[in-house]
Each structure stands twice: as structure tokens, then as C-alpha cells.
Amino acid sequence: MSLPLARYRPVFAVPGSLTFTLAGLLGRLALAMYGVSVVVLIADRRGSYALAGAVSAVGVLAGAALLPPLGRLVDRLGQARVAVPAVLATALPTGALLLCVRSGAPDWTLFLCWALSGTSPNLGGMARARWAHLHRADAAVLHRANALEQSLDELCFMAGPVLGMALCTALAPEAGLLAAWALGTVGTLLFAAQRGTEPPLPEVAQPTSTPRGLIRTRGFLPLLAGFLAAGVLFGSLEVTTLAYTDALGRQSAGGVLLALVAAGSCASGLAFGAIRPRRPAAVRLAFGAGAMAALMLLPLTAGRAGAGVTLLGAALLAAGSGTAPTMITGMTMVQELLPAHRLNEAMALAVSAILIGISTGATLGGAVAQHTSPGTGYLLPLAAATLALLAALPAAIRERVRTR
Structure with missing residues (x-):
């Protein structure tokens, strides 16, 4: 390797x-x-x-x-x-x-x-x-650390x-x-x-604000919307894949296919972390969300064509490679946007958005799988990835205009 x-x-x-x-x-x-x-x-x-x-x-x-x-x-x-x-x-x-x-x-x-x-x-x-x-003090090393964390999650x-x-x-x-x-x-x-590695508490008490005040931080609400969309992608992709393999009479293969999604994400996360970032995080996030949306076309195409487990597995492995770079960059932006004394709460809000999205996506995926043909549910992760892209675009455009 x-x-x-x-x-x-x-x-x-x-x-x-x-x-x-x-x-x-x-x-x-x-x-x-x-x-x-x-x-x-x-x-x-x-x-x-x-x-x-x-x-x-x-x-x-x-x-x-x-x-x-x-x-x-x-x-x-x-x-x-x-x-x-x-x-x-x-x-x-x-x-x-x-x-x-x-x-x-x-x-x-x-x-x-x-x-x-x-x-x-x-x-x-x-x-x-x-x-x-x-x-x-070292943005490049912090980028690798965030990539490592995402890969460990996967x-x-x-x-x-x-x-x-x-x-x-x-x-x-x-x-x-x-x-x-x-x-x-x-x-x-x-x-x-x-x-010894725990972040110290501020020596001087920092002014506190409500979670609503934290959400008002410029650029944070679109980030949360992107994390929510990513959660919908994860939840709907999981349920749709399990329903598809069940329809094929290969229910036991569902877990293997989901592991392939995580494997693709893990590998791309490690590769992404090893590359020194050259563009601003907001621009990287938009590119990542765009790639994620494009790659979600693969399982949709395979599912709608009635592909077997092997071909669908290859499509899901490739589709999974688009999620980690997007999540890594999103977490990096949370670290950049929010003050250090509110960072744990900000990270928790991001994870909460993902969890709510997963629950919503699983519910929607189950409903679509119940009432439509196998593979149609892959429209949901594609739509969710598109929403994540739309949430990321305004900040990326502002950053490009500012740098020019």
C-alpha cells in the first residue's frame, strides 16, 4: 500500500x-x-x-x-x-x-x-x-488528526x-x-x-450564551444543516441496502455491503488526511459534498438496474469514499468557526445533527422501501448529498470572492 x-x-x-x-x-x-x-x-x-x-x-x-x-x-x-x-x-x-x-x-x-x-x-x-x-499551531497536522478520527469512526x-x-x-x-x-x-x-492532553479550562471565565447564541455564529447553522443531511444519507443508505439485499434473497449480505461503505470511507479518509490541504476549508467542503453527491449516483444506478450483490458492493465501496473527506472538512470548520471554550458543545451539536439525520433517513428509507421497487430508495442518499452541497456552497462562494 x-x-x-x-x-x-x-x-x-x-x-x-x-x-x-x-x-x-x-x-x-x-x-x-x-x-x-x-x-x-x-x-x-x-x-x-x-x-x-x-x-x-x-x-x-x-x-x-x-x-x-x-x-x-x-x-x-x-x-x-x-x-x-x-x-x-x-x-x-x-x-x-x-x-x-x-x-x-x-x-x-x-x-x-x-x-x-x-x-x-x-x-x-x-x-x-x-x-x-x-x-x-499547525493546521496541516490538525488536518491529519481530524482525518484519523474520522477513519477510526469508520x-x-x-x-x-x-x-x-x-x-x-x-x-x-x-x-x-x-x-x-x-x-x-x-x-x-x-x-x-x-x-495531560486534556484542554485546559479558560483562566478567565468566558461569557456564556445559550445554544441558540452558539448557532448564531456566522457559518455554523449551514454546517449543522450539512451534518443533518449527511445523517439522512447514512440512515437511508443503510436501510435501503438492507431492504435491497432482502429483496434479492441475500439478507445476510447486507452487513457485508454496509461494511464496504465504511471501508471506502475509511480508506479515503486516511488518503485525504495524508494530502496537505491547499484550499480554504469552506471550498474543500463544497468540493467534498459535490463529490459525495456524484458518487451516490453509483448505487442508485446499480440498484435501479437490478444489479446483483457484487456489482452493488463495488458501487457502495466507491460511494463510501466520498463521505469521509466531507465529514473531516466539516469538523475542521467547526474547529475554525467556534471559540475554544465552546468547542465541545459545538462538536456535540454537530453529532446531534448527524444522529437526528440518521433517524430521519432510516425512517424515510424504510417507508420508500415498503412502497416502491427495490433500489428506488437510493434516491434518498443522493438527495441528501445534494442538500449537503447546497448548504456548503454559500460559504465556499464567499471564500472564493474574498480570496480574489
Whole structure:
């Protein structure tokens, strides 16, 4: 492989940076395991995929609602002081969910327990805030750090569902959720213990404002719209792919195809990070969103043509390569636009937008798959990528005019 991975060495030049990265990787692997683990658990013990999917969706929305307040607390109190009690607080509702599922408790208790377990801290956002602090003087190294974070996210979302499913089917339906909670707790505690790389709190108290005031920051609202559109892309692409393979009688191939999407994104993220950025971030974001939209034509064409699993897999691998550069640049712009003392909250708002988009995209994808021919649902990720491009264009045009 000719990819110059040696260019990532400066990212870990600061002592302790590799340790907090590996610890954060454990925590994010747990987050990637939760969805499939909860669905398999409830579907197996209660015999209803509809109930399992609804409980999982409520958990996603609860996490999206809780992330920004947690991020605000992190900015005010520090990462360790918030992350440790937040992750420990998930023990009670997670345990209660397991008991309620096994004991035949009313369905509403499952929704309540899983919603209350959404206090897991945003380790990805906190890691990016650390990189922004450690490499604030070197934009090229910070670009590589952001690329590495996105690639690690993709690795987790390749391995997490597979690991969760394997544990649930090989050991017990509860095994995936228990393992996810254990990994998430250990990873978060190890991450929080790396105090040497934690961004310091401002020496002078900074004026606080509401989340609405944060959103009013010039250029931030279009960024959030782009993240929301990216979430719709992810959610609709997943459901459409699973529905397509099911229609082909190859349901088991769905997970492999989704892993190919993540693999393409991971590889392109590492390659993108190894390239020194030459254009302003706003321009790079527009180019990335445009490429993402163009590449989403591939699975749409394959799906509408009734292509088999092999050809569709190649199309999804290529389509996945367009997402990571866009997400990397979007997170870089968050770091550039927002002040350091509000960065964790800003990152949490970005992740919340993605989560809401995923939930929306999955719902829309399911409805389209239910009422149209297989492959038609691939129109949704194409439309979402186009919306992300439209959200990115105004800032890119302003930047081009300013530089000229």
C-alpha cells in the first residue's frame, strides 16, 4: 500500500496522545455496538422487530438531545469531571433495561430505560477538541488528526455491529449490550485519566450564551444543516441496502455491503488526511459534498438496474469514499468557526445533527422501501448529498470572492 502513513506520525508527537486515542477507540466501538445489540436483544426476548427498532430509535434521539448539554458542561468543568460521572450514570438504566426485557415488564419501560441510558459522553468530539488544542499551531497536522478520527469512526462502525451480533448470537441475546457497556465504561475512564492532553479550562471565565447564541455564529447553522443531511444519507443508505439485499434473497449480505461503505470511507479518509490541504476549508467542503453527491449516483444506478450483490458492493465501496473527506472538512470548520471554550458543545451539536439525520433517513428509507421497487430508495442518499452541497456552497462562494 503506497499510502504515506508515515505522515501521521507528527499527530502522535505529543506524549499521551496515542493513549487517549486508543482509549477513545474502545468507547466508540461500544457506541457502534449498541444499536444492533439492543435490536437483537429485544427482538429475541420479545419477538418483535417493530418494538426493537422503535426502542433503538428513541435511544438515538435521546442521545442527540443530551449531547449538547453534556458538551456545555464539558466546556465549563473539563472533560474528566463530566465524562466519568456521565458514563457511570449509564449503569443503572442499562441494567434496568436488561431486567425489564427478561421479566416481561411493559413496553414503555424499555423506552424509558434506553432513553435514560443516553448519557454516554461524546468521546469523538472530546478527542477532536484535544487535537484542536494540541495542534492549534499547525493546521496541516490538525488536518491529519481530524482525518484519523474520522477513519477510526469508520473502523468502529465496521467492527462494532459485527462484534455485537456475534456476541448476541454465540453467547446470549444480552451479551452484546453487556459487552458494549463494559467497553464504553472502560474506554471512557481510560480516556478521562489522560489529563495531560486534556484542554485546559479558560483562566478567565468566558461569557456564556445559550445554544441558540452558539448557532448564531456566522457559518455554523449551514454546517449543522450539512451534518443533518449527511445523517439522512447514512440512515437511508443503510436501510435501503438492507431492504435491497432482502429483496434479492441475500439478507445476510447486507452487513457485508454496509461494511464496504465504511471501508471506502475509511480508506479515503486516511488518503485525504495524508494530502496537505491547499484550499480554504469552506471550498474543500463544497468540493467534498459535490463529490459525495456524484458518487451516490453509483448505487442508485446499480440498484435501479437490478444489479446483483457484487456489482452493488463495488458501487457502495466507491460511494463510501466520498463521505469521509466531507465529514473531516466539516469538523475542521467547526474547529475554525467556534471559540475554544465552546468547542465541545459545538462538536456535540454537530453529532446531534448527524444522529437526528440518521433517524430521519432510516425512517424515510424504510417507508420508500415498503412502497416502491427495490433500489428506488437510493434516491434518498443522493438527495441528501445534494442538500449537503447546497448548504456548503454559500460559504465556499464567499471564500472564493474574498480570496480574489
